[in-house]
Amino acid sequence: MKIGIVGAGAVGLLAGAYLGRHHEVHMIVRREEQRRMLTKNGIACDTLESPVPVKASCSLDEEVDLILLTVKQHHLPDVLDDGLPAGVPLLFLQNGMTHYRRASIDPRPCFTGIVEHGARKENDCSVRHTGKGVMRIAPLTDEGFGVYRRLFEALAEEDFPIYLEGRAETMLKKKLLVNAVINPVTAVFKVRNGELLTNPYLSDIARKLCEEACDVLSLSFPDEWDRVCRIAEKTGSNHSSMLVDLMEGRQTEVDAISGYILEEGTRPLPYHEFIVTAVRAIEWEEGGNTNE
Known part of the structure; x- marks a missing residue:
C-alpha cells in the first residue's frame, strides 16, 4: 500500500x-x-x-x-x-x-x-x-x-x-478531556505528567479542569478522572506535547484543546479561562506565537 x-x-x-x-x-x-x-x-x-x-x-x-x-x-x-x-x-x-x-x-x-x-x-x-x-x-x-x-x-x-x-465523537471527546487536563497544567507549571498526582495543588487544579470539561462534554466525571489519573501515572516521566512545544518555542494547540471546551461551554469555566490565558502568555513570552 x-x-x-x-x-x-x-x-x-x-x-x-x-x-x-x-x-x-x-x-x-x-x-x-x-x-x-x-x-x-x-x-x-x-x-x-x-x-x-x-x-x-x-x-x-x-x-x-x-x-x-x-x-x-x-x-x-x-x-x-x-x-x-x-x-x-x-x-x-x-x-x-x-x-x-x-x-x-x-x-x-x-x-x-x-x-x-x-x-x-x-x-x-x-x-x-x-x-x-x-x-x-x-x-x-x-x-x-x-x-x-x-x-x-x-x-x-x-x-x-x-x-x-x-463512534468518532465519543472517542475524540475522551481524548480531548485527557489532553485538556494533563497538557496545559504540565505546560504552565513546567512539570512532568506524574506530578499531577504527587503535587496536591496541581492535582486540585487538574481535578477542577476535569470537572469543567466533563460538564461541557457530557462525560462521567468519576470515570474520566480515574482515566486521567491512570494515564498520568503511566506516562509519569514524560513531558506533555504542550510543554515540549513551549520549551522549543512553538505555538501550542491550546486553542484546539482547552479553547474548544471554552467555545462549547454554556456557563463560566474559570479554570479553563485561566489555563488558556496562562498558556497564551507563556507562548507570547517564549516566542511560541509563531506559525512553526
Missing part, C-alpha cells in the same frame, strides 16, 4: 517508521533540509532494529491509497486547501476537536484517529518511542468504514496495533 503522511513531527515520524516496514511511505514535509535527511537516512526509531527507508518530498505528487494528516491543528487549514488529491481517504490524527467540524463537511472520505503511543522527535529523521499504546480509528460519517475497512485493517501490526471504533 502507498501511504502519504503529511507532517513529520513526533507522531508522523513514529507512524512512518512502523508503517514503512511493510508499506511504501511518502513523507510530506515543509522544509527542504528535512526532506533531504529523510531521503538519505530514512526514519530511525529506538524500538526498531534499523532505520526504515521512506520517500520524502515537499508536496504530494504521487498517487497514494491513504493520507495521514499528522500536522498540528493550526496548520490543517493550509494543508486541506493545498490541493490534496480528491477521492483519497484522509485520516486526521490531531489533538483537540476543531478538525472534527472541518472534516465532517469535507467531500473526501474522512476518518479520524487518536494515537495513544508516547513519542518524542529527536531530530528531523529520528523519533523516540516513549510509550507503547494503540491507534484508534473511527469514521466521520454515518456510512461507517465501508469499502475502506480492509485498508485500515491492513495497517495493523502486532507491535503497532490499530483498533477500528464505531
Whole structure:
C-alpha cells in the first residue's frame, strides 16, 4: 500500500517508521533540509532494529491509497486547501476537536484517529518511542468504514496495533478531556505528567479542569478522572506535547484543546479561562506565537 503522511513531527515520524516496514511511505514535509535527511537516512526509531527507508518530498505528487494528516491543528487549514488529491481517504490524527467540524463537511472520505503511543522527535529523521499504546480509528460519517475497512485493517501490526471504533465523537471527546487536563497544567507549571498526582495543588487544579470539561462534554466525571489519573501515572516521566512545544518555542494547540471546551461551554469555566490565558502568555513570552 502507498501511504502519504503529511507532517513529520513526533507522531508522523513514529507512524512512518512502523508503517514503512511493510508499506511504501511518502513523507510530506515543509522544509527542504528535512526532506533531504529523510531521503538519505530514512526514519530511525529506538524500538526498531534499523532505520526504515521512506520517500520524502515537499508536496504530494504521487498517487497514494491513504493520507495521514499528522500536522498540528493550526496548520490543517493550509494543508486541506493545498490541493490534496480528491477521492483519497484522509485520516486526521490531531489533538483537540476543531478538525472534527472541518472534516465532517469535507467531500473526501474522512476518518479520524487518536494515537495513544508516547513519542518524542529527536531530530528531523529520528523519533523516540516513549510509550507503547494503540491507534484508534473511527469514521466521520454515518456510512461507517465501508469499502475502506480492509485498508485500515491492513495497517495493523502486532507491535503497532490499530483498533477500528464505531463512534468518532465519543472517542475524540475522551481524548480531548485527557489532553485538556494533563497538557496545559504540565505546560504552565513546567512539570512532568506524574506530578499531577504527587503535587496536591496541581492535582486540585487538574481535578477542577476535569470537572469543567466533563460538564461541557457530557462525560462521567468519576470515570474520566480515574482515566486521567491512570494515564498520568503511566506516562509519569514524560513531558506533555504542550510543554515540549513551549520549551522549543512553538505555538501550542491550546486553542484546539482547552479553547474548544471554552467555545462549547454554556456557563463560566474559570479554570479553563485561566489555563488558556496562562498558556497564551507563556507562548507570547517564549516566542511560541509563531506559525512553526
